[in-house]
Every structure is written in C-alpha cells, then in structure tokens.
Amino acid sequence: MLERHEIEAFLALSEELHFGRTAERLHVSTARISQTVRKLERRVGAPLFARTSRRVEPTALGAQLAQELRPAWEAVGAAVRRAADAGHGRTGTLRVAFAGPAAGQLLIGVAERFRERLPGWEATLREAELVDRIRLLRAGEVDLVFAEYPLREPDLVPGPVLVSEPRMIALPAGHPLAQQDAVTPEELAGIPLVRLPAAVPESFRADRTPARTPAGRPIPSGPEGGTLNEILTLVGAGRAAFPLGAQARRYHPRPDVTYRPLTGAPPVRWGLLHHRDRATHATEAFHHAAQDLLGTAD
Structure with missing residues (x-):
C-alpha cells in the first residue's frame, strides 16, 4: 500500500512538474520529494517521471497512474472532510x-x-x-x-x-396611464399607491410607496395590501397602482392589470x-x- 505522503508527493509533482515548487507546496525539502518519488518508482518497478536538467515530465506509466489515482485520492479526502465536518458539527440543514x-x-x-x-x-x-x-x-x-x-x-x-431588474408600475388595465408605453415617476402623482402594512420595514415602504415624486409632488396613499395577491387585486379593481420588478409580468399576468416600465426609476x-x-x-x-x-x- 502507498503511504499518504507518497501519494501527495506523486500527485503534486504530476501537476507542478517541478521538484522545487512541489516541495514548497507540500512544505518539505526538495530532497524529500526526490527520495519519495525514487522510492515509489522502485516499488512500481519503472520510472514515473522523465527528468532532465531543465524539465520534469511524467512517463506514459506515470501519467496513467496519476489519472487513475487522483479521483480515488480526492474521494478519500472528501470522505475525511465529511467525517470531520460531522465530528465538529459542521453538517446540518x-x-x-x-x-x-x-x-x-x-x-x-x-x-x-x-x-x-x-x-x-x-x-x-x-x-x-x-x-x-x-x-x-x-x-x-x-x-x-x-x-x-x-x-x-x-x-x-x-x-x-x-438580482437587479427594471422597475415597473402595475396599473389598472383601464387606467389612462396603462395606454402609454411607459410611465414616469412624476406621473405617479395622479394615482394612489397601494399602502404596505406598518409591520413592513420603513426603508422598504419608503422605496416602494414613496409619499412624493422626485420633484416633490404628493402621491396619494391607497388602500392597504399585505400580500402580492392582495396588492394586485386592489390594482385590478382600479383602486391603486403599485411599483414592482419586471419579473411580475411573467409570473403574475392578470387581465385586469397592466405592467408598464417606470422610466427613470432605480431598478428593483x-x-x-x-x-x-x-x-x-x-x-x-x-x-x-x-x-x-x-x-x-x-
């Protein structure tokens, strides 16, 4: 059986193709790597690397051994890591x-x-x-x-x-703004926005349902909606509008709601x-x- 340091030295040298870099990687001396590889070659009965003063290359036998040995060695390492994770409580849900x-x-x-x-x-x-x-x-x-x-x-x-997506405005299908290709934030001054519950963080409410347009015009406050379905139901009933991300067009299509780009607004x-x-x-x-x-x- 091969010992751990022999496998590590052989596989590292197969990747580095340099005794000095292999020694640095494994934190041992270059002589130790050379001795380990020679010992492994004696055990195998044939050279595993072709060495010159300028380069190190695996022989055909060495390349085959590395190809067959590496997956098994990585599997052993993964199994040990899983066992260590379990032993130290590093597994769970x-x-x-x-x-x-x-x-x-x-x-x-x-x-x-x-x-x-x-x-x-x-x-x-x-x-x-x-x-x-x-x-x-x-x-x-x-x-x-x-x-x-x-x-x-x-x-x-x-x-x-x-994820960053364009900001849209959900409008009642029959609203005049729904007939436009896009809506500007200033045009929100003419339609109430669905009001979010007080339990929603203020930073989110201020971003999604601002009290004023960028120019300072007041935006009416509409009825409260606590879920997306409630919000879209209120929009579809013609009682308010609501800003949301562009993915709503794909995942929440409704015949009573029209989605239009909110130009000039930051993305969601x-x-x-x-x-x-x-x-x-x-x-x-x-x-x-x-x-x-x-x-x-x-």
Whole structure:
C-alpha cells in the first residue's frame, strides 16, 4: 500500500512538474520529494517521471497512474472532510425563506450549488410573505431570507445584490396611464399607491410607496395590501397602482392589470439577508453559491 505522503508527493509533482515548487507546496525539502518519488518508482518497478536538467515530465506509466489515482485520492479526502465536518458539527440543514415563483426557481439552483460546496448540508426552502420572513429570521426559524432591497434594519445584514431588474408600475388595465408605453415617476402623482402594512420595514415602504415624486409632488396613499395577491387585486379593481420588478409580468399576468416600465426609476434589487448574531460558514457558503450561479461574484 502507498503511504499518504507518497501519494501527495506523486500527485503534486504530476501537476507542478517541478521538484522545487512541489516541495514548497507540500512544505518539505526538495530532497524529500526526490527520495519519495525514487522510492515509489522502485516499488512500481519503472520510472514515473522523465527528468532532465531543465524539465520534469511524467512517463506514459506515470501519467496513467496519476489519472487513475487522483479521483480515488480526492474521494478519500472528501470522505475525511465529511467525517470531520460531522465530528465538529459542521453538517446540518440551512433554512431559507422566500416568496414567489421567480425566487423559488432561482433558489432551487442555488441550493444545488450549495450542496456541492458543503456536501454534508441540505438547504430547505420555505415560502412566506415579507413580514413573516423577517419575523422567522428574527425568531431563528430560518437562517436566510431572500427579499427585495432596501431592508435597513439594525439586526439584519443584507448580502450583496444578486438580482437587479427594471422597475415597473402595475396599473389598472383601464387606467389612462396603462395606454402609454411607459410611465414616469412624476406621473405617479395622479394615482394612489397601494399602502404596505406598518409591520413592513420603513426603508422598504419608503422605496416602494414613496409619499412624493422626485420633484416633490404628493402621491396619494391607497388602500392597504399585505400580500402580492392582495396588492394586485386592489390594482385590478382600479383602486391603486403599485411599483414592482419586471419579473411580475411573467409570473403574475392578470387581465385586469397592466405592467408598464417606470422610466427613470432605480431598478428593483434582490439579495439574501441573515441575522447579525447568526452568521455561519453555511450562510456564507449559500451567499457564495448564489453569487457563483448568478455570476455576481467579485
């Protein structure tokens, strides 16, 4: 049987093709690498590397051995890491709250990538409205919340922006503004906006249902809607309008609601939040998995 240091030296030299770099990588002397490889070659009965004063290259036998040995060695390393994770409590279930089909489809892909990063972990998804998502996060019943920004709360930590989409305005299908190709923020002064519950963070309410246009004209306050279905029902009934992201056109089409671009308005941004006192290596791994999937990593 090969010993661990022999396998590590052989595979590292197969990649580095340089005794000095291999020694630096494994934190041993160059002489130790040379001795280990010679000992392995005596055991095999044939040279594994062709050496000259300028270069090191694997022989055909050496290349074949590396190709067959590397997957098995990586599997051994992964098994040891999983055992260490279990022994140190680094396995478990990460709970993520979200709302809506677009977010659900996105998070399914993130969860798969998360499990690749942390094989001992599972990620479960739970649908809840914004107020409930924040309550669940504060109560420790979920570990992460996927939500629209801004959500500026002292105990919640927003992660990087993962999704950015154009801001639209949901209008009653028969409203005059619905006949236009686009709507400007100043034109919102002529129609009430659905009012969000007081339990929704003020930063989000101010962004989504401002009291004034950019020029300072007052925007009427409409009836209250606590869920997206309630909001769109109020819009469809002709009682108000509501700004939201462009994905609503695809996932929430209604004959009584028309979506129009809100030109000049900032985009709607989405990200993951965690509680300031409960950041873990698992929540960080989920953040990174999302950035990898969406191509937003630095």
